[in-house]
Amino acid sequence: MDRGARVSRGGWSRRRLVGALAVAALPASAACGSTPADEAPERSPGGSGQASPEPSPGPRPLHLGTYTSVDGGGTGIGLATYDPATGRVTGAGTLTGVGDPSYLAVHPDGRTLYAVSEREDGAVTAVRLSDRKILGSRSTGGAGPCHLSVHPSGRWLLSANYTSGSVAVHPIDASGALGERTDLVTHSTPAPGPGQEGPHAHQIVTSPDGRHVLAVDLGTDTVYTYRLDQRRGTLREVSQARTRPGAGPRHLTFHPGGRHAYLANEVDDTVAVCAYDPATGRLTVGEAQSTGAGEGTNYPAQILVTADGSYAYLANRGHNSLARYAVETDGARLRLLDTVPVAGDFPRQIAFSPDGALLFTANQRSGTVSVFRVNADNGELRLAGEPFTSPVAVCALPL
16 A cells, blocks of 8 residues: 555556655555465474475466556466475466456465456456456445455455445355445544545455454554454444554454454554454554664565464565564564565565465565565575566465
């Protein structure tokens, strides 16, 4: 995202323009999905200290998000494969027919891919993975959708319209195709935070127990908690969690224990540990902490936690690093350990491979995807070869 993003007549949003032009004084926009329903993947025990699949299943699919309406952008969803043992990425073409697919997610059954079209007339599209057939698109009812996720039940697709500050729900049928939108909620309160012109919904994700849906809004400095009616596909607000004014919350991820979450605040360059009550859905935002970026200009993008709950990683745009944290006190504390260069420019999104042995970073301004090996014993990251070139890389989704 970035502050006060607007969609222009040419289909450009300010949040996209900033990232594409590499203007250091301004932040760029949204990110792309990691694992199904944004849940942390399972990790192999890694008795050698290096997590790796046993045995290697051979090349695995990798889908790449981009912008198709910017100079130097892609022409659709990038197709590639990666070697789970080495992390090497090999290109495999492009799936055309989806405009500005800046964020991707996969159905829990692994058979259908979903993509946003981050445009003024925002849409979400379903793609059958077996033959890459587009199953159709549906309007999100808003502008600039920048995030989507699948409810763990597999029956509902949730999306966040950044420019409009709204969140939408679509039903998913047995084939994986999308039905007409069943709800659209605009964040009307509280008032926009300092420097913001309105609400900017940046993420929507389901809690680990599946009981609540949480929407992160950068414009209102608020995380909204909803109950999803799984018969009608409607959202009912049950709680609001405010950050400090001007924090600009962007991305939330849960600890696997289900009672804590971690919030990346883009505008004030901080992270925060949040307490979460599964019974009520109430989130309580803790004190702001360092991103490890120092005094330079930096906009944290996405934060992830390992499936065993031991380590967290934060993508720093500007500092161009991954911050590594030790997760302590059963999830209640983050302790910054170090930062590692991403070998690219503007890491907008990060994702684990399904086994947790690899960590992918989509580097928007350099148009590359970097792959790191994750040490299962100490969480250390080691770059796995040269980054893979992908036009305006804003999302990497390994399957």
